[in-house]
Structure formats: structure tokens, C-alpha cells
Amino acid sequence: MTEQAVGEVSQSQLRHGERHNHIGIRLQYRADNQWVHLQALGWNAVGFNFHHATAIDASVLQLKRGLTRFEGTIVWRSRTQSDDIVTSTVVNELIFQRTQAVDNNPALQSRLIRLIRVSGMVPEKLKILASMGQAVSNVELAERVAQRKRDGPMFHYGVQVESDAWVGVVNNAYDISSVVISMEKWSDAFAQK
Numbered sequence: 001m002t003e004q005a006v007g008e009v010s011q012s013q014l015r016h017g018e019r020h021n022h023i024g025i026r027l028q029y030r031a032d033n034q035w036v037h038l039q040a041l042g043w044n045a046v047g048f049n050f051h052h053a054t055a056i057d058a059s060v061l062q063l064k065r066g067l068t069r070f071e072g073t074i075v076w077r078s079r080t081q082s083d084d085i086v087t088s089t090v091v092n093e094l095i096f097q098r099t100q101a102v103d104n105n106p107a108l109q110s111r112l113i114r115l116i117r118v119s120g121m122v123p124e125k126l127k128i129l130a131s132m133g134q135a136v137s138n139v140e141l142a143e144r145v146a147q148r149k150r151d152g153p154m155f156h157y158g159v160q161v162e163s164d165a166w167v168g169v170v171n172n173a174y175d176i177s178s179v180v181i182s183m184e185k186w187s188d189a190f191a192q193k
Contacts, residue, residue, distance in 0.1 A: 070163035
């Protein structure tokens with residue numbers, strides 16, 4: 001995997017400060033006069049990174065979360081064929097398909113969307129899919145991952161954001177996700193005993 005710096009901001013400048021991956025922040029970016037979804041990972045007050053199935057040539061992204069709009073600058077980009085990333089993407093897509101199938105149950109849809117926001121946890125997500133009648137075997141998952149990799153590489157982007165609106169989004173996400181952090185610490189404390 002190679003990274004290419006863009007603009008004058010170095011990767012080390014973007015990465016200063018603690019970064020959070022325990023949940024992703026759902027955003028949209030403007031591409032060809034349409035809003036396209038992305039999930040911000042490794043986020044903090046100065047930026048985030050995200051994986052995407054398509055190449056983005058722009059250096060400045062118009063972003064939004066809900067009605068809040070702001071801009072971000074892509075400061076690095078890379079291609080990846082990581083099995084972990086592609087597997088996670090495939091499983092999240094399967095969960096998203098389930099959200100569309102349960103459109104008569106808004107509470108379940110909301111829980112599934114929140115589950116997509118959680119990074120990793122592929123085995124747990126597969127168990128949830130199985131409990132909903134969509135068991136995915138290891139062979140089927142491997143075939144889907146291989147097909148995705150044949151379809152083309154995933155792209156990975158690092159974005160710097162200098163915006164009070166973004167800081168507000170981050171603070172809100174951190175407040176909401178503090179429950180997840182507390183539960184993880186609580187779980188770790190019991191596991192050590």
C-alpha cells in the first residue's frame with residue numbers, strides 16, 4: 001500500500017492527537033452534484049480517514065452531516081486490497097441490505113445502521129445476520145470478498161478539516177459514543193479478573 005501526499009499538509013500534521021475508531025461518523029460528500037455516503041474513521045477534531053470503493057480526484061471535499069456543512073482537504077490517499085477492510089465492507093453492505101428489507105420496523109433499522117457504524121466486529125456482525133435469517137458461510141464470505149477485490153481496489157483517504165462545524169460533529173459523536181467506551185472499559189475490567 002502506498003500513500004501519496006496531497007497539498008502542503010503532511011500526514012503527521014493530520015495525525016496529531018488521539019484518534020477514535022470505536023464508531024464511525026456517517027457523513028456525505030458532494031460528487032457530481034450528488035451526495036455520496038462515507039464513514040469517517042480514525043476521527044478527531046482535525047480530521048478523519050475513510051475507505052471508499054471509488055477513486056476521488058478532488059483535493060477539497062464538500063461534506064455534510066445532516067444539515068451541517070463544511071469542507072475538508074484530502075491530504076493523503078492510497079489503494080488497498082486488505083482482506084480485513086474488504087471483508088468489513090462486504091459485511092456492512094450485507095447489514096445495509098437487511099436494513100432495507102426491514103423497512104416496516106424503524107427501531108430495528110436504526111439499530112442495524114448503528115451496527116454498521118461500529119468498526120470491525122465482523123464475527124459478531126455475522127452472528128447478527130444469521131439471527132435474522134441471513135447466515136453467511138465462510139466460503140460465501142470469502143467468495144464475496146474475492147469478487148469485490150476482482151471488481152477493483154478499495155481506496156483509503158485522509159482528510160483534514162478546519163471547521164467549527166466539524167468540531168461540533170466530533171464532540172457530539174464523542175458524547176454519544178462515550179457509552180461505548182465506558183462499556184469497553186467495564187468489560188475489560190471484568191476480563192482481567
